[in-house]
Amino acid sequence: MTVSEQQLQSIVQRVLSRLDTPAVRPGRSGGLGPGDGIYATLDEAVAAASQAQKVLEWQRTLGDRQRIIESIRTTLMQNVEMLASLGVEETGLGRVEDKIAKNKLVITKTPGTEDLTTTAWTGDHGLTLYEFAPWGVIGAICPMTNPSETVICNSIGMIASGNGVVFGPHPNARRVTHLTISLINQAVVAAGGPPSLVTCVAEPTLQVAQSLMTHPGIRLLVVTGGPAVVKAAMGSGKKTIAAGPGNPPSICDETADLDKAGRDMVRGASFDNNIICCDEKEFLAVASIADRLKDVMRKNGALEIDADQYERLKKVILTVDKGPGQESDINKKFVGKNASVILKEIGVRADDSVKIVLVEVNRNDTLLYTEQLMPVIPFTRLRDFDECLELAKEVELGYGHTSSIHSRDITRMSHMARVMNTAIFVKNGPHYAGLGAGGEGPTSFTIAHPTGEGLTYPRHFSRMRRCAVVDSFRIV
Numbered sequence: 001m002t003v004s005e006q007q008l009q010s011i012v013q014r015v016l017s018r019l020d021t022p023a024v025r026p027g028r029s030g031g032l033g034p035g036d037g038i039y040a041t042l043d044e045a046v047a048a049a050s051q052a053q054k055v056l057e058w059q060r061t062l063g064d065r066q067r068i069i070e071s072i073r074t075t076l077m078q079n080v081e082m083l084a085s086l087g088v089e090e091t092g093l094g095r096v097e098d099k100i101a102k103n104k105l106v107i108t109k110t111p112g113t114e115d116l117t118t119t120a121w122t123g124d125h126g127l128t129l130y131e132f133a134p135w136g137v138i139g140a141i142c143p144m145t146n147p148s149e150t151v152i153c154n155s156i157g158m159i160a161s162g163n164g165v166v167f168g169p170h171p172n173a174r175r176v177t178h179l180t181i182s183l184i185n186q187a188v189v190a191a192g193g194p195p196s197l198v199t200c201v202a203e204p205t206l207q208v209a210q211s212l213m214t215h216p217g218i219r220l221l222v223v224t225g226g227p228a229v230v231k232a233a234m235g236s237g238k239k240t241i242a243a244g245p246g247n248p249p250s251i252c253d254e255t256a257d258l259d260k261a262g263r264d265m266v267r268g269a270s271f272d273n274n275i276i277c278c279d280e281k282e283f284l285a286v287a288s289i290a291d292r293l294k295d296v297m298r299k300n301g302a303l304e305i306d307a308d309q310y311e312r313l314k315k316v317i318l319t320v321d322k323g324p325g326q327e328s329d330i331n332k333k334f335v336g337k338n339a340s341v342i343l344k345e346i347g348v349r350a351d352d353s354v355k356i357v358l359v360e361v362n363r364n365d366t367l368l369y370t371e372q373l374m375p376v377i378p379f380t381r382l383r384d385f386d387e388c389l390e391l392a393k394e395v396e397l398g399y400g401h402t403s404s405i406h407s408r409d410i411t412r413m414s415h416m417a418r419v420m421n422t423a424i425f426v427k428n429g430p431h432y433a434g435l436g437a438g439g440e441g442p443t444s445f446t447i448a449h450p451t452g453e454g455l456t457y458p459r460h461f462s463r464m465r466r467c468a469v470v471d472s473f474r475i476v
């Protein structure tokens with residue numbers, strides 16, 4: 001069973017009418033409460049998710065879990081525009097149309113229970129099974145760059161593997177996270193699942209996120225964010241799946257289909273104003289095709305600025321310019337803003353059809369080494385493919401996150417894939433194709449390159465358990 005249209009509208013109205021309250025507390029009139037999965041304290045949020053998880057594990061079947069997931073997909077799909085609009089409005093980051101695409105992607109392409117395929121060995125000594133079991137309650141810390149998307153993708157994957165979840169949202173994404181959690185809980189209950197399987201505290205803070213990392217009721221941590229949260233989680237002493245920052249380079253060589261390459265590079269780099277961790281963050285081009293590639297980029301929404309304008313822009317988008325070859329400190333005020341907003345700061349008028357600001361820089365410019373999360377993309381021309389690859393390796397900063405090549409030379413493609421050794425490697429497409437958007441395969445918005453899982457699926461949120469039946473049950 002899924003939530004009917006009428007029920008859904010009343011849930012949404014009820015949730016939205018209460019989201020404007022500055023502090024939502026259970027029991028307080030007008031605030032989101034336990035029925036929505038929102039609790040005053042972390043202890044209450046963990047206890048509620050733990051109680052619900054036990055029901056899911058012991059009193060519901062795998063088929064029930066899949067029905068719950070289908071109900072979540074249906075309910076969220078009916079609310080995708082609202083989640084996208086609220087996400088942009090509350091965080092001030094990204095573009096509504098791109099957030100709609102991101103939410104739709106996680107709703108439709110995050111795998112469910114079908115990801116949990118049992119392994120069996122049979123032989124002279126019988127049968128051994130290797131199966132995926134739940135951890136219990138997972139603590140999941142989310143970024144403000146994908147606020148509803150991470151909650152949706154983590155919830156589907158973690159429920160598929162039989163877990164409950166306590167979310168630690170970014171404080172600047174409280175309302176959209178609460179709304180997403182509330183809708184998920186309504187969908188779970190509508191499909192016969194337990195209430196409050198997915199929970200959160202009413203007032204998320206950094207301290208709450210830190211307490212989540214050490215809470216005795218949390219068996220597994222899944223963190224998605226920048227370097228500080230990854231470091232804190234990995235030092236927590238708990239089993240951790242960590243999805244951290246990246247600085248993905250994209251190379252274009254002289255053999256590429258330049259019309260396609262230039263278009264795809266702009267589309268990828270501009271997606272949600274470049275706040276996605278795997279978006280293209282530097283363009284490296286072989287010199288012989290660099291001018292033609294820039295022409296194609298301009299036709300597809302890139303606006304190039306000159307050296308003087310760049311000097312002024314750097315003062316706007318960086319708070320500390322650490323100089324050549326160094327990662328600088330960014331001005332968070334401009335993270336995720338439209339190119340037109342950033343350009344206005346240096347007196348350049350542009351409308352929102354401008355997707356990215358393109359700036360040609362030399363090979364040691366600080367912008368190449370800085371994860372800005374803004375639609376300002378450094379472009380560097382280099383003698384040949386080998387020089388491009390050498391610089392790509394350097395500016396990726398050893399994260400092992402994402403990289404790409406536009407080329408028709410399959411030897412170079414294979415060589416670059418090996419040298420870069422990134423969790424996602426895209427050939428001849430925008431980086432979002434590596435998330436399954438216009439590329440094959442399922443999606444995840446928690447790309448755990450520091451801990452090695454890569455894109456995370458239900459199997460990663462599971463404990464592996466093995467059972468041996470000795471000397472019987474082989475059928476051959």
Ligand code: NAD
Nearest residue numbers: 142143144169170209225226229243244245246277446447
């Ligand atoms: P952020 O690191 O500021 O915050 C992420 C989350 O961690 C928030 O919920 C925040 O409250 C919490 N947090 C931050 N510092 C913490 C600490 N010391 N202790 C406990 N919790 C802490 O990041 P953001 O601005 O929300 O997101 C952007 C960053 O996340 C970028 O670096 C981006 O590359 C990365 N990211 C990575 C992935 C991935 O899958 N690898 C996905 C999305 C975002």
